[in-house]
Amino acid sequence: xxxxxxxxxxxxxxxxxxxxxxxxxxxxxxxxxxxxxxxxxxxxxxxxxxxxxxxxxxxxxxxxxxxxxxxxxxxxxxxxxxxxxxxxxxxxxxxxxxxxxxxxxxxxxxxxxxxxxxxxxxxxxxxxxxxxxxxxxxxxxxxxxxxxxxxxxxxxxxxxxxxxxxxxxxxxxxxxxxxxxxxxxxxxxxxxxxxxxxxxxxxxxxxxxxxxxxxxxxxxxxxxxxxxxxxxxxxxxxxxxxxxxxxxxxxxxxx
Numbered sequence: 449x450x451x452x453x454x455x456x457x458x459x460x461x462x463x464x465x466x467x468x469x470x471x472x473x474x475x476x477x478x479x480x481x482x483x484x485x486x487x488x489x490x491x492x493x494x495x496x497x498x499x500x501x502x503x504x505x506x507x508x509x510x511x512x513x514x515x516x517x518x519x520x521x522x523x524x525x526x527x528x529x530x531x532x533x534x535x536x537x538x539x540x541x542x543x544x545x546x547x548x549x550x551x552x553x554x555x556x557x558x559x560x561x562x563x564x565x566x567x568x569x570x571x572x573x574x575x576x577x578x579x580x581x582x583x584x585x586x587x588x589x590x591x592x593x594x595x596x597x598x599x600x601x602x603x604x605x606x607x608x609x610x611x612x613x614x615x616x617x618x619x620x621x622x623x624x625x626x627x628x629x630x631x632x633x634x635x636x637x638x639x640x641x642x643x644x645x646x647x648x649x650x651x652x653x654x655x656x657x658x659x660x661x662x663x664x665x666x667x668x669x670x671x672x673x674x675x676x677x678x679x680x681x682x683x684x685x686x687x688x689x690x691x692x693x694x695x696x697x698x699x700x701x702x703x
Contacts, residue, residue, distance in 0.1 A: 455667045456595045460521070462603040462672040465509035470675035474509040475500050477523045481561035488645050503527050503535055503558075510603050510672065512596055522562040524600040526555040526607065536619040540650045542639040554615040554652075557604060562596050594627070598663065603672035605658045616653040621646060632661055 465471045475498035482488045482499050489499055508526040513519060527535060532548055534556040546554065608616070617638075620628070629635055635651040642648055 456599045457667055457670050459515060460512055460596065460599055461515055461670065462599050463511045463513070463675045463678065464603070464607065464672050465511055466674050466676050467679065469679075470511060471504075471509055472498060473520055474511055474523045474525070475504075477511070477520055477563065478559055478561055481563060482559075485564045503530070506530050508555075508607065510600055510607075511675070512599055519565075520563075521566045522596045522600060523559065524557065524561075524604060525559045526604055526613075527558055528555055534617055536617055536650050539644045539648075540619065540639040540642040542650065544638070550615065553613055554617060555608065555613050556617040556619075557601075558619070560597060560600065562593050566592055566596060595667075599668055601658075602664060602668035605655055606671040608655045609659060614655055616655065616658070617650065618653065619644065619648045619650050621648055625649060625651065631663055633658060 463470065465474050478499035479489075479491075479494055479497045483491045483494060483497075494500070504525070506528045508528075510524045510526075511520055512522045514521060529551040532551050534554075535558060536556055604616075607613075618635075619642075625635060633653060634657055635653055637649060638652050639650040642650075
């Protein structure tokens with residue numbers, strides 16, 4: 449009996465948030481994860497339930513959703529430098545400050561988040577029959593969580609290559625650094641570990657090397673779409689209320 453493995457591309461899709469509505473979805477996802485679920489940020493600072501900061505105006509935002517339910521599950525942003533500095537530099541001491549030229553061709557990956565619902569893996573929420581042993585929904589909740597992360601990373605690296613970005617900076621926990629290295633991504637430590645929501649270490653990654661990883665040959669080949677394309681594909685007769693009901697222009701929680 450053949451066991452069916454569902455791919456990321458068959459179940460999920462990534463969007464670049466290129467409209468005010470899609471950025472609102474991104475900020476609301478961040479609020480739910482960083483404020484409601486993890487308590488990393490103070491809810492009092494975000495009465496509109498949108499977690500934002502001063503770097504968002506210089507950032508590119510991505511979203512991932514489940515194709516069949518339309519539920520938004522995760523987010524990631526790419527931050528451009530501001531006055532030759534990135535957010536991680538406010539927290540860490542670097543071995544050597546990047547050159548001014550390198551700032552122009554680099555971004556920082558930050559605000560990676562996946563909803564608890566996806567992290568805890570609820571098969572029925574995604575239309576999967578738990579009694580069918582022939583179906584493996586990305587194996588388990590850990591692989592589901594990681595698959596969403598890889599889907600976002602794939603979109604980010606394709607966008608980076610398209611926009612003349614040569615390097616990523618990232619501030620991550622030891623566990624995530626180990627996992628990324630294990631998948632064959634070369635991470636060069638560029639500074640001392642710092643205490644930011646636990647221990648985190650700054651690394652630099654080469655975009656061309658990321659693109660060469662065999663992981664992308666197995667899945668994640670659809671990279672990303674523009675959110676505005678999603679809106680354009682909907683019937684013109686749809687009003688804002690109908691769009692909200694189907695989860696297109698608002699963040700819908702199914703916790």
